[in-house]
Amino acid sequence: MKFSLNHSIQSYPDLLIVPIAKQEASLRCLESIGKITNVPLEVLKTDFEATHKESQTLYFQENGTNKRIVLLGLGKQPGFKEIISAFRSFGYRRKSSLPASTGVSFIFGNVEENAALWVEAAVNGLELGNYEIGLYKTDTDEKATPATDLAVQVFVAQNEKEAAQIAIDRGIKIAATQMEIFDLVNAPSNKKTPQTLADWAMRSGKKHDYAVQVLNQKEIEELGLHGLLAVNRGSENPPTFIIMEYRPSSPAKKKIGLVGKGVTFDTGGLSIKPSANMHYMKSDMGGAAAVMGTLEMAAKLQLPFHIMGVVPATDNSVDAKSVKPGDVIGSYDGKTIEVIDTDAEGRLILADGLAYTVRHFNPDILIDLATLTGSCIRTLGTYAGGLFSNNDELANDLLASGQSTGERLWQLPIWEEYRNEMKSDVADIKNFSGAPSAGAITAAKFLEAFIQDHPVWAHMDIAGVAVSDSEFSSQKSATAFGVRLMTQYLQQLAEKKA
Ligand code: BES
Ligand code: ZN
Ligand code: ZN
Numbered sequence: 319m320k321f322s323l324n325h326s327i328q329s330y331p332d333l334l335i336v337p338i339a340k341q342e343a344s345l346r347c348l349e350s351i352g353k354i355t356n357v358p359l360e361v362l363k364t365d366f367e368a369t370h371k372e373s374q375t376l377y378f379q380e381n382g383t384n385k386r387i388v389l390l391g392l393g394k395q396p397g398f399k400e401i402i403s404a405f406r407s408f409g410y411r412r413k414s415s416l417p418a419s420t421g422v423s424f425i426f427g428n429v430e431e432n433a434a435l436w437v438e439a440a441v442n443g444l445e446l447g448n449y450e451i452g453l454y455k456t457d458t459d460e461k462a463t464p465a466t467d468l469a470v471q472v473f474v475a476q477n478e479k480e481a482a483q484i485a486i487d488r489g490i491k492i493a494a495t496q497m498e499i500f501d502l503v504n505a506p507s508n509k510k511t512p513q514t515l516a517d518w519a520m521r522s523g524k525k526h527d528y529a530v531q532v533l534n535q536k537e538i539e540e541l542g543l544h545g546l547l548a549v550n551r552g553s554e555n556p557p558t559f560i561i562m563e564y565r566p567s568s569p570a571k572k573k574i575g576l577v578g579k580g581v582t583f584d585t586g587g588l589s590i591k592p593s594a595n596m597h598y599m600k601s602d603m604g605g606a607a608a609v610m611g612t613l614e615m616a617a618k619l620q621l622p623f624h625i626m627g628v629v630p631a632t633d634n635s636v637d638a639k640s641v642k643p644g645d646v647i648g649s650y651d652g653k654t655i656e657v658i659d660t661d662a663e664g665r666l667i668l669a670d671g672l673a674y675t676v677r678h679f680n681p682d683i684l685i686d687l688a689t690l691t692g693s694c695i696r697t698l699g700t701y702a703g704g705l706f707s708n709n710d711e712l713a714n715d716l717l718a719s720g721q722s723t724g725e726r727l728w729q730l731p732i733w734e735e736y737r738n739e740m741k742s743d744v745a746d747i748k749n750f751s752g753a754p755s756a757g758a759i760t761a762a763k764f765l766e767a768f769i770q771d772h773p774v775w776a777h778m779d780i781a782g783v784a785v786s787d788s789e790f791s792s793q794k795s796a797t798a799f800g801v802r803l804m805t806q807y808l809q810q811l812a813e814k815k816a
Contacts, residue, residue: 319448321466321486325476330385331421337404337440339392340368345426348389352577354378355387356801362389369393370400371407399724401439404605409447421471426479433474434481439487442496444470449497451504451791461722491618492805495607496798498522499611503784503796507583507600512558512631515580515603518611519629521561526617533559543630543674544648550632550642552587553703559674562607562627563615570624571812575681576804577671578609579664579688580631587660588642598794602664603750604784608800615805622812626679630667632702634660649800650674651768654745662749664690665761669768678771683712686765687800693757695782702726703799704779706762712776715814716807722768725803727778730759737763755812 319524327334335554336351338344348362355376366374370393375386392404395596409416422440424433452460474482502510502518510588516532523530535556541561550557560580581602585591591599606629613627641647645657647666651673668686676684694704704719705727707713713729720727739751747767751760762777769775784795 319466319470321470321490323474323479323482323486324471324473325425325479327421327423327425328771329471329556330380331419331471332417332420332425333386333388334386334420335390335391335408335440336423336426336428337392337401337733338366338368339396344368344428345561345790347426350353350426351376351387351389351696351703367391370396371404373408382674392643397724398435398439398722401436402443402724405440405443406446407443407789409444411447416468418468418768419454419471420468421473423473425473425475428583433478434485437472437482438485441472441486442493444453444497445490445493449473449790451500451501451795453501453504456513459779468577470593471626479571480681485688488619492802493616495611495614495618496801498614499607499798499801502607503601503604505600507633510582510603511555512580512582512633515554515606515629515631516558516560516583522610522614523562526614528562528613530563530565531561533561541674541814542648543670544628545650545655545670546632548641548647549587549634549663549666551583551637552637553633554635555633557630558633560627560629560631562610564613564617564627565626566620566622566624567623571622572624572683573592573681574610574623574625574808575675575679576609576625577668577675577684577686578627579603579668579686579690580606581664581667581689582631583633583635584632584661584663585635587637587663589660590636590638591661593784594698598785600648601796602634602689602786604796604799605690607779607796607798608687608784608804611801611802612808613796615801616808618808619790619805621808622764623808625682627676628671628675630671634663637727646769649768651770652662653767656742656745656748656786658748658752659750662761664688665749665764668765672713672765672768673770682774683780684769684772685712685778685804686776687778687780688777689781689784691758691761691781692780693761697730697758698728698782700782701785702728704758705729706732706759706779707776708732708766709774711775712774715810716776716803718776719803719807719810721805723801723802727803731764732759732762734758737766738766741765
């Protein structure tokens with residue numbers, strides 16, 4: 319899609335989308351649409367209620383040509399997320415039928431403030447609506463032709479144009495990265511090995527000009543990443559340890575370390591998972607994907623931070639060589655770990671990732687993202703990721719970014735009492751308390767033991783949000799959760815006064 323900006327409508331595009339929230343002020347907007355289309359306001363009001371994702375097509379003629387206006391409902395007090403989803407839903411439903419000349423208007427009094435934000439959401443949503451999940455379908459009839467050749471005119475007030483241009487650019491850029499992340503997370507495990515993640519990072523690094531280093535099995539052994547090696551023991555695919563590094567062209571405001579769980583498939587290992595939902599464990603690298611997407615966005619937007627993204631990648635498989643419950647393993651940090659449950663593998667590889675990042679990079683801020691626990695899903699459902707932090711300022715900044723992007727977080731405590739549950743009789747720490755309670759928190763406490771006492775650390779458990787039910791697929795599919803959240807967080811941080 320190509321987007322262009324205009325502040326007035328000389329001639330109507332074949333289809334003009336007018337997003338409208340459910341509020342008093344929308345009446346004025348409906349009134350002007352009514353005049354253009356010759357529909358009385360009373361009729362418009364009854365037929366279109368502006369509920370979220372509702373759409374109503376109106377037809378009229380301009381100089382003898384047929385034109386359409388589509389009223390797109392946004393619901394009451396729509397946030398950024400609701401505007402995106404309304405446009406994505408519309409774009410998805412109309413993927414094959416949008417005319418080459420399409421427009422989106424924000425100049426009918428349908429936007430009260432911050433038009434740029436609406437523009438970014440609209441552009442992002444329309445682009446995402448084009449996402450095609452059926453990568454492996456051979457029957458092309460089943461695939462809708464994506465609306466890639468569209469020329470979309472965006473209409474905003476003259477004084478909003480500059481901000482809107484930036485918004486269009488951001489909406490396009492983030493959508494492209496999000497769709498890459500969808501593909502990565504949705505990819506099945508037989509098409510996605512630790513090397514696949516490494517290849518993605520190298521390709522992205524080349525394209526967007528940031529450095530990527532990939533450590534192979536031998537280098538991982540030499541370094542002593544014993545957590546990663548233990549999880550990888552049962553796998554036919556060697557592990558990779560991916561280190562992405564983005565440097566801004568001007569002096570960096572801060573150093574930021576990001577670590578993502580890159581489990582390309584989690585069978586549970588010998589503590590094997592039940593079969594019912596095991597197929598979703600192809601998405602157990604959602605944290606890694608979020609980190610990779612964030613690095614790519616930082617490079618695309620030239621954010622003023624020196625950022626290191628670290629991804630320990632492996633699958634967690636069943637084999638004679640697999641690590642066994644009760645085994646004691648080492649770690650990069652030097653601590654010994656008793657592996658009570660081989661399904662608590664994410665924390666083993668993150669332990670190495672976190673310790674490595676602090677020792678080699680010494681960041682000002684340390685953040686990890688991981689599809690870490692079923693417990694987090696039982697706690698928050700699929701409506702928020704779990705947030706754990708030892709630093710209030712960092713936690714509040716992340717919560718605020720979660721709120722404004724709609725990729726919501728909810729903070730849980732990491733009180734010292736929970737740490738006691740991770741004490742091992744035989745080793746320095748165990749990977750599972752054995753109790754069915756507070757599993758997301760005890761997992762966070764385990765990670766905390768490996769951050770080398772870093773004072774500004776946050777962990778996000780995105781198990782419930784990395785994939786979700788939606789109208790875009792019959793099964794749960796990727797959300798790219800974390801990419802928008804982290805991009806927003808970094809942008810806010812860049813503007814923040816020291
Ligand atoms: N990858 C899972 C967590 C998960 C579960 C993510 C469901 C997405 C959906 C993780 O490795 C895991 O299995 N965690 C265990 C830990 C337990 C054995 C201590 C869990 O949460 O059940
Ligand atoms: Zn697991
Ligand atoms: Zn896992």
